[in-house]
Amino acid sequence: MSEPTRPTIPAARPPSLVSGGEPHHASVTPVGGVAEVHEQQPLVGQDLRTEELVFNMGPQHPATHGVLRVVIKSDGEFVQGLQPHIGNLHRCCEKIGESVPYYQWIPYVDRMDYLAAMCNEHIACMAVEKAAGIEVPERAEYCRVIVAEVQRILSHLFAMGVYGLDLGAFTPFLHQFREREKGLDLLDHISGGRLLYHYVRIGGVKRDFTQEWLDELEAFLAAVEQRLPEYNTLLLSNHIFQQRTAGVGVIDRSACVRWGVTGPALRAAGVDFDVRRDAPYGVYDRFEFAVPHGHSGIAGVVGDCFQRHWVRTQEVEQSLRIVRQALKQMPQGPVMGKVPKSLKPVAGEVYVRGENPRGELAVYMVTQGEDKAWRARCRGPSFSNIAVITETAKGTLLADLVAAIGSLDIVLGEVDR
Amino acid sequence: MQQWLDQLAGSGLLAGLPRGLVYTMGAVGACTLVLLFASLLAGEVVWLERRVAGRMQARIGPNRVGPQGLLQFLADGLKLLGKEDVIPAEADKPTFLAAPVIVFMGAFAAFAVVPFGYGLVPADMNVGLFLILALTSIEVPGVIMAGWASNSKWAILGSMREVAQMVSYEMPLGISALVVALLAGTLNLSDIVAQQEGWIWNWYVLRGPFGFVAFFIFFTAALASLKRAPFDLPEAESELVAGFHTEYTGFRFAVFFLAEYSAMILFSMVTAVLFLGGWSPGFPVDLTGPAGRWIGFAVLFAKTAFLLFTMIWVRWSLPRYRVDKVMYLCYKVLLPFSVACVVGAALQVLVGDAVGGAFGRWLMGR
Numbered sequence: 027m028s029e030p031t032r033p034t035i036p037a038a039r040p041p042s043l044v045s046g047g048e049p050h051h052a053s054v055t056p057v058g059g060v061a062e063v064h065e066q067q068p069l070v071g072q073d074l075r076t077e078e079l080v081f082n083m084g085p086q087h088p089a090t091h092g093v094l095r096v097v098i099k100s101d102g103e104f105v106q107g108l109q110p111h112i113g114n115l116h117r118c119c120e121k122i123g124e125s126v127p128y129y130q131w132i133p134y135v136d137r138m139d140y141l142a143a144m145c146n147e148h149i150a151c152m153a154v155e156k157a158a159g160i161e162v163p164e165r166a167e168y169c170r171v172i173v174a175e176v177q178r179i180l181s182h183l184f185a186m187g188v189y190g191l192d193l194g195a196f197t198p199f200l201h202q203f204r205e206r207e208k209g210l211d212l213l214d215h216i217s218g219g220r221l222l223y224h225y226v227r228i229g230g231v232k233r234d235f236t237q238e239w240l241d242e243l244e245a246f247l248a249a250v251e252q253r254l255p256e257y258n259t260l261l262l263s264n265h266i267f268q269q270r271t272a273g274v275g276v277i278d279r280s281a282c283v284r285w286g287v288t289g290p291a292l293r294a295a296g297v298d299f300d301v302r303r304d305a306p307y308g309v310y311d312r313f314e315f316a317v318p319h320g321h322s323g324i325a326g327v328v329g330d331c332f333q334r335h336w337v338r339t340q341e342v343e344q345s346l347r348i349v350r351q352a353l354k355q356m357p358q359g360p361v362m363g364k365v366p367k368s369l370k371p372v373a374g375e376v377y378v379r380g381e382n383p384r385g386e387l388a389v390y391m392v393t394q395g396e397d398k399a400w401r402a403r404c405r406g407p408s409f410s411n412i413a414v415i416t417e418t419a420k421g422t423l424l425a426d427l428v429a430a431i432g433s434l435d436i437v438l439g440e441v442d443r
Numbered sequence: 444m445q446q447w448l449d450q451l452a453g454s455g456l457l458a459g460l461p462r463g464l465v466y467t468m469g470a471v472g473a474c475t476l477v478l479l480f481a482s483l484l485a486g487e488v489v490w491l492e493r494r495v496a497g498r499m500q501a502r503i504g505p506n507r508v509g510p511q512g513l514l515q516f517l518a519d520g521l522k523l524l525g526k527e528d529v530i531p532a533e534a535d536k537p538t539f540l541a542a543p544v545i546v547f548m549g550a551f552a553a554f555a556v557v558p559f560g561y562g563l564v565p566a567d568m569n570v571g572l573f574l575i576l577a578l579t580s581i582e583v584p585g586v587i588m589a590g591w592a593s594n595s596k597w598a599i600l601g602s603m604r605e606v607a608q609m610v611s612y613e614m615p616l617g618i619s620a621l622v623v624a625l626l627a628g629t630l631n632l633s634d635i636v637a638q639q640e641g642w643i644w645n646w647y648v649l650r651g652p653f654g655f656v657a658f659f660i661f662f663t664a665a666l667a668s669l670k671r672a673p674f675d676l677p678e679a680e681s682e683l684v685a686g687f688h689t690e691y692t693g694f695r696f697a698v699f700f701l702a703e704y705s706a707m708i709l710f711s712m713v714t715a716v717l718f719l720g721g722w723s724p725g726f727p728v729d730l731t732g733p734a735g736r737w738i739g740f741a742v743l744f745a746k747t748a749f750l751l752f753t754m755i756w757v758r759w760s761l762p763r764y765r766v767d768k769v770m771y772l773c774y775k776v777l778l779p780f781s782v783a784c785v786v787g788a789a790l791q792v793l794v795g796d797a798v799g800g801a802f803g804r805w806l807m808g809r
Contacts, residue, residue: 081596087684102603103766194672194763200500266673266762424600425765428682 078106085114089192089428092438094412096431103423110412116442123402128154128369129228131402136222138406139440141184142383144177144213147226149380152307153389154228156378157371157399161363166230167309168356173213173225175345175352176243179250180209181383182338182345183257185435189335190261192432193270198260205253208246215239228369230362240353247346258339271335272326275418275430279329285417286410289385290337291434294320295329301381313351315344331433338435370397384408384435406440473565477554485704486516488751495755519697526693531594534690538592542585543691543698549581550702550709557712558633560722560740561731571632572624575713576617579668579706583609586677586687589699593690601686605677608769609668615777616664622657622781622788623647623717626807632713636721643725644805648718651806653787658718660781662750665710667769669703672758676766711750712743719746 080099084090093114099107119138123131135150136143148170155162162170187202210220216239217225217232225232235243261267277287282295292299300317302310318340326332371393379388385407392401411434419427490505490513497504505512530539556571558564568574583606590602626647627635639645647654667674678686688699715721722730722739730739764772795806 079596079600089682103600190762194675195761196496197500197759200502204501260760261762264762266764269768270762270765423765423767425676425682425763 089432091188091431091436094436094438098427100424105419105422105424105427108416108419108427110415112441114442115438119443120402120404124399127397128399132228133222133224136224137439138404138443139382139384139408139437140221141181141437142177143222144173144226145380145382146387147224148174148308149378149387150389151226151228152380153376153378153391157374157376157391157393158369160229160365162230163360163363164357165359166361166363168352169231169235169361170226171308171310171352172349173216175349176209176212178345178383179342180206182342186257186261186335186338189432192428193267195261195267198257201260202257205250208249212242212246215242227362229365234361247349250342251346254339254342262336262339268325268332270429271331271433273330274422274426275331275433276327276329277414277418281414281417285414287385287414288407288410289382290334290341291411292385293318294333294337296320301379301386305379307378307380312355313348315348318344331429334433368397370395382407384437385411404443406443408436408440412436412441477565478551481551481554481705481708482701484708485701486520487513488704488708490515491751492755495752496759499759523697524694528693528695531690533594535592535594538588542589542592543695545585545588546582547698547702549578549585550706552581553578553709556632557709558636558716558721560736560743563736563740564633567631567633569629569631572620572630576613576620579709580613582706589691590687595690597684598687598689601677601683601689604766605670605687608670608674608676611770611773612664612667615660615773615781616668618778618781618785619657619660619664620717622653622784625785625788625792626650626654632716636716636723639720640723641727646718646720646725651791653784653791654718656780657784660777660784661718662714664777665714666754666757667773669706669710671707671754673761673764674769675763676769707751707754708747711747711754714750715743715746
């Protein structure tokens, strides 16, 4: 078998053959792209007229992770251009943030990135606390870190399993569900919800951990630690998996910067950056953890699908480390600070950023001394990450497009907000 | 089969009937039996697949309908019968309707020449192997008809992939089967099995390195032409929704499904017959008697079941290949190796002929 490399892709047809002047492999323009489709293609060679196929991938397509719609312009199996269309899951999260009191907005934030609700809450609460100058008890900070890291493990497990599914391996998907189920139960027992928790509250967290819960947490961590090598055997070290992902969907450093890609995708491109370490929030500066980033020492090319997947597997291990350290360091004390009954931060603006499983989530708020924000704005990692696909997937095979979208691990709830 | 019918015609009950009528009745009877066998077994293979997948994926799988869920396929079939039969408005109706029939035909017709046991073969032809390869190719036009007539972009992409893949993989498939044909000196499947009787080292998979390699090439190519994972690109769910049968619903979909699974059984049986000694259990025993042939059938069935299980096992373990890698594997790996095997097998026959004696006969394959 060959070493994993990109498939040789026929070069775009030289413009000289194109009568229209405009090379027709140019990217599909947003809405007009669909109309452009039916325009007849010029003669190629002398006697063969070919026409590109334009089709919609999604919104109901198994590999678009929700309701993403991608208009693909393809030449057989080759993707010549594509345009993601978003907005099918728009739920006015930001607008709602401007119409309801602060504490009522937190549950809505859960619903943005529904696979990382704890992390979303954490960052949104931090924004409100910063605006209102609320002190959070130390124990609550540790609680937040623990649930956020458990959430990160769950989210990464899901991303890894679903990525297998995208590549046609069904079994790892259900195997990770076994561990994910334990984690969901864990968060259910502390918050009362399996997916959307509203556990982190402005000023602290809702409940303190009980001893039973801590035992359960320990069992979950042990289970993940034990199973992680199994998942890696099923996917990471699988020959076909490597062939499908190595060198595919490369997003290099400069593309990451240009498109604002963050999170595992950014780290896979070799950028050693993690908000938790480089701009620490909460008590993240008290833990020792590595920031795994793509490099040439492992299979694949820096910034390709394989390395993105690899970064996720490594981050799960680091999250386990963080949770264990937090459990050791956690002080006694209250888990809820003093929060005024009527929360009316003085006029001003705050910007808070944090590391979500998918990348950097930031919340920007303009307050005007009322009980609700004048402007609530979120910077979602999925939104920036999906945009880069227009550049990455051009000229690849259809199967590579699926691999690239899957490896970015987007959540449409956050893309549209 | 013919001898059997001659005996039957000679004995009491059918004595007065013309020979032609007896043959016709025999043929219809055999077809019905084989069709029943293949479709019921296909249903059970679906069950097996789901149970094995369940076990592999830390879940249970269907276990409600019938003992251990064995009748699940009947429930699924009835459900599919009750579904609305949708024909897309823009579809090419006659082609759309004909496609499942053709695919089904290709998958089932080939059972006619498969020997289920000594003398248990509907049509004992001297071109059996050739006929199987030819009949299974009938599926290709059926699939491209389905993809084209659906007038759906996903379906056409899926059928293009399927046709490219099936046409390509027929080459290593046919050439590795040729290794057995060379060693056996015949294309008649019953004779091929007869030459593998006796001890286990008489099986063609163990007669020298070329048969061994050819076995794996044949099985891999069979997986690919069956569109089983890791070569399930034509219906790659995460890429092409459902490939060429995206637009098919209800019973028409069931027919595609059934054809796929019966083709799996067919190829497992053919692999067992060609390489794994057919109904020979691996030690010298006479299985030509009236009871023995049914024991032979059970032995062949066990080998088939093992190969079917392997197919299922592979499917639920591996990710899917990419379309260019599939073609690479076919043209640059399997095809050269299978050609080398044919050349090697031919040399093996020559050497065996020159050496002579029991060892020479073993080398020659006959």
